[in-house]
Amino acid sequence: MLEIRNLHAKINDAEILRGINLTVKPGEIHAIMGPNGSGKSTLSKVLSGHPSYEVTEGEVLYFGKNLLEMEPDERAREGVFLAFQYPIEIPGVSNASFLRTAYNQVRKHNGEEELDPLEFDDLLQEKIQIVEMDKAFIDRSVNEGFSGGEKKRNEILQMAILDPKLAILDETDSGLDIDALRIVSNGVNKLHSDTNAFILVTHYQRLLNYIQPDYVHVLVNGRIVKSGTKELALELEERGYDWIRDEIEAAGAAAGAGA
Amino acid sequence: MKAELSKSKNPYAETFAEFAEARAGETPSWLAGKRAAGFAEFEKLGFPTVRDEEWKYTNVARVAEQVFTAADLAGLDLALAGKSIPFYAESEGARLVFLNGVFVPELSDTSKLNGGIEVSRLSDAITSNGDLVARHLGSLAKVEGRAFTAFNDAFLTDGAFIRVKRGQAIEQSVNLFFVTGPQSDHRSTFPRTLVVAEEASIATVVENFIELCDERGRFGNRTYLTDAVAEFIVEPGANLSHYKVQHEGAKAFHIADTHVSLNRTSVFTSLSIALGGQVSRHQVSVAFGGEGGECRLAGLYLTADAQVADTHISIDHAVPRCESEVTFRGVLDGKSRGVFDGKVLVRKDAQLTNSVTSNKNLLLSNDARVDTKPQLEIFADDVKCGHGATVGQLENDEIFYLLSRGLTPEQARTLLTYGFAREITDGIKVASIKSHLDDVIGARMAKRNTKAQGHDGTKG
Numbered sequence: 001m002l003e004i005r006n007l008h009a010k011i012n013d014a015e016i017l018r019g020i021n022l023t024v025k026p027g028e029i030h031a032i033m034g035p036n037g038s039g040k041s042t043l044s045k046v047l048s049g050h051p052s053y054e055v056t057e058g059e060v061l062y063f064g065k066n067l068l069e070m071e072p073d074e075r076a077r078e079g080v081f082l083a084f085q086y087p088i089e090i091p092g093v094s095n096a097s098f099l100r101t102a103y104n105q106v107r108k109h110n111g112e113e114e115l116d117p118l119e120f121d122d123l124l125q126e127k128i129q130i131v132e133m134d135k136a137f138i139d140r141s142v143n144e145g146f147s148g149g150e151k152k153r154n155e156i157l158q159m160a161i162l163d164p165k166l167a168i169l170d171e172t173d174s175g176l177d178i179d180a181l182r183i184v185s186n187g188v189n190k191l192h193s194d195t196n197a198f199i200l201v202t203h204y205q206r207l208l209n210y211i212q213p214d215y216v217h218v219l220v221n222g223r224i225v226k227s228g229t230k231e232l233a234l235e236l237e238e239r240g241y242d243w244i245r246d247e248i249e250a251a252g253a254a255a256g257a258g259a
Numbered sequence: 260m261k262a263e264l265s266k267s268k269n270p271y272a273e274t275f276a277e278f279a280e281a282r283a284g285e286t287p288s289w290l291a292g293k294r295a296a297g298f299a300e301f302e303k304l305g306f307p308t309v310r311d312e313e314w315k316y317t318n319v320a321r322v323a324e325q326v327f328t329a330a331d332l333a334g335l336d337l338a339l340a341g342k343s344i345p346f347y348a349e350s351e352g353a354r355l356v357f358l359n360g361v362f363v364p365e366l367s368d369t370s371k372l373n374g375g376i377e378v379s380r381l382s383d384a385i386t387s388n389g390d391l392v393a394r395h396l397g398s399l400a401k402v403e404g405r406a407f408t409a410f411n412d413a414f415l416t417d418g419a420f421i422r423v424k425r426g427q428a429i430e431q432s433v434n435l436f437f438v439t440g441p442q443s444d445h446r447s448t449f450p451r452t453l454v455v456a457e458e459a460s461i462a463t464v465v466e467n468f469i470e471l472c473d474e475r476g477r478f479g480n481r482t483y484l485t486d487a488v489a490e491f492i493v494e495p496g497a498n499l500s501h502y503k504v505q506h507e508g509a510k511a512f513h514i515a516d517t518h519v520s521l522n523r524t525s526v527f528t529s530l531s532i533a534l535g536g537q538v539s540r541h542q543v544s545v546a547f548g549g550e551g552g553e554c555r556l557a558g559l560y561l562t563a564d565a566q567v568a569d570t571h572i573s574i575d576h577a578v579p580r581c582e583s584e585v586t587f588r589g590v591l592d593g594k595s596r597g598v599f600d601g602k603v604l605v606r607k608d609a610q611l612t613n614s615v616t617s618n619k620n621l622l623l624s625n626d627a628r629v630d631t632k633p634q635l636e637i638f639a640d641d642v643k644c645g646h647g648a649t650v651g652q653l654e655n656d657e658i659f660y661l662l663s664r665g666l667t668p669e670q671a672r673t674l675l676t677y678g679f680a681r682e683i684t685d686g687i688k689v690a691s692i693k694s695h696l697d698d699v700i701g702a703r704m705a706k707r708n709t710k711a712q713g714h715d716g717t718k719g
Contacts, residue, residue: 048663051655076665088660092678101674102664109665141678158664 008057018222034219079165149180185210205237297412330359330446347691350434360448375427384420399518418451470508479509523549562595
């Protein structure tokens with residue numbers, strides 16, 4: 001469903017992504033790991049269409065269509081979802097009305113009938129159980145005054161409602177205590193199916209104890225330098241990222257020597 | 260020589276002379292004197308100009324350059340007007356209606372208001388409650404230095420009188436409709452409200468200023484002046500809630516002067532909404548006269564096109580242990596302009612004063628502008644006072660967050676604008692006013708969304 005080819009992107013003239021290649025098929029879970037500043041969050045934001053990032057080279061195909069030509073809201077309606085690393089607080093806008101507007105936009109886009117507030121409330125009551133959230137959160141302003149864990153659970157609730165085809169979770173595990181981590185992971189596992197795919201962007205292996213990835217990729221300096229299975233994540237946990245950097249340098253030196 | 264004299268004469272002098280003469284003998288003498296004093300002050304001052312510090316940002320030259328004649332009911336179909344006025348559910352059995360400045364008994368109905376409250380037209384109250392009216396009318400709204408207030412005094416004919424009796428709690432809101440209808444182009448009205456909330460009474464008063472559509476259902480094609488004055492006397496322990504909904508026509512001038520006197524442990528809560536008018540101004544002056552008083556003033560101005568909406572607040576903490584809270588929000592679109600001036604004076608004796616003023620503005624276009632000036636003048640040493648003001652546009656991060664969930668840019672902006680206004684709209688306890696305001700915000704956003712989206716007012 002997703003094909004990223006030689007993707008380069010920059011923000012404020014700083015090149016962050018320097019040639020990403022990645023293929024994601026329906027039903028797959030990909031974990032993208034890497035040290036701070038490697039470009040993990042940038043990749044998430046570029047895929048969701050954040051206006052601050054400029055793609056300078058490469059292409060991204062989403063179900064055969066050019067994703068980069070689509071507006072952010074169009075991407076969302078086509079089933080791309082980004083769970084934010086830092087969910088935004090929106091004072092005065094209730095979770096319920098926000099979610100219903102979003103949900104109905106997706107319905108409309110898919111040629112389905114929109115739900116009225118009562119019908120939507122039923123759906124909301126059902127989905128809110130997935131993230132074990134208090135019902136009071138529904139009427140509160142979006143993320144306003146939420147704790148870090150509540151914000152992340154709210155992201156998963158939004159994901160559960162919108163039922164995306166491709167969900168990108170940008171460091172959703174950061175700042176979560178063990179209970180919240182379990183809830184968030186359960187949510188992802190419940191929502192995962194043969195027809196959707198997940199990209200988990202994470203710094204730590206911890207999340208992968210709860211969610212089994214099919215592939216683990218290591219991002220360093222804006223490139224995927226190593227791909228493997230979840231054993232790679234365990235190795236990273238144990239050994240850190242330095243050995244990968246060393247490997248790259250060695251490979252680079254070898255290539256240089258060979259030239 | 261004579262011609263020269265009349266040239267420099269106030270353009271309303273002749274009208275006033277005729278007006279006063281027509282009423283000679285029919286009113287109590289104090290009223291005639293009040294009118295004469297009002298006109299004398301108005302004549303002395305003339306309309307304010309932008310050289311006047313208090314009117315620096317609000318240009319009323321267009322008011323000064325034409326002569327408005329007093330509006331009346333001539334040629335109006337009252338039954339039709341009655342059907343067109345948007346009376347909301349809460350006003351059934353509890354309203355006074357003034358059309359083109361004239362009280363309309365056929366459209367007014369106070370049958371639901373019980374004996375705990377007196378609600379009548381001011382001209383009746385002058386007869387039935389003569390002493391009370393004489394004592395209070397103009398006791399707060401002094402004409403000195405205030406041209407529009409003096410102008411109102413000069414042409415004072417009628418208005419609303421409300422007396423909430425001692426110890427009475429009136430659940431039903433009292434709704435005043437000052438409606439400007441057909442035949443009002445280049446005309447003026449002088450609405451007047453006098454409210455006396457007696458000791459330990461509770462009541463809610465709603466002032467509505469609206470324009471009626473013309474025969475073809477069109478709004479906003481008449482240039483008229485509403486020069487309104489309201490006085491609220493809140494006696495010890497009384498609790499008075501006030502709403503002012505200004506939804507005048509797009510070409511109207513609306514100048515309102517509201518005065519409040521708060522006595523010991525009394526509470527005044529006001530919510531002022533400005534939606535219409537090419538130039539509108541709401542001036543609120545509050546004076547604390549007894550310890551333990553509380554005053555909460557909130558408001559929302561929603562402007563577009565070339566509208567100017569001006570809010571001037573002045574709170575005088577003259578006695579100890581009083582609280583004031585001023586919360587105004589502005590949403591400005593097009594080339595519109597907002598003015599907020601909030602003065603809080605804490606006198607030497609007003610120890611243990613609590614006061615906070617906040618004014619936040621959301622600019623939806625790059626051409627909109629706000630001049631905001633909260634001011635504190637403190638002469639007491641044991642007080643808690645604060646003020647703050649912000650002017651900003653919709654946050655890109657917030658918009659992107661909503662877009663990332665599939666909302667269109669238009670939906671995102673509308674939702675965020677609702678969210679911004681909610682701080683004020685949530686405080687509206689009269690449901691119909693709240694839903695009216697929601698509708699207006701929705702309609703304004705829908706209208707702007709259908710326009711070219713070149714100036715979307717987001718941070719670049």
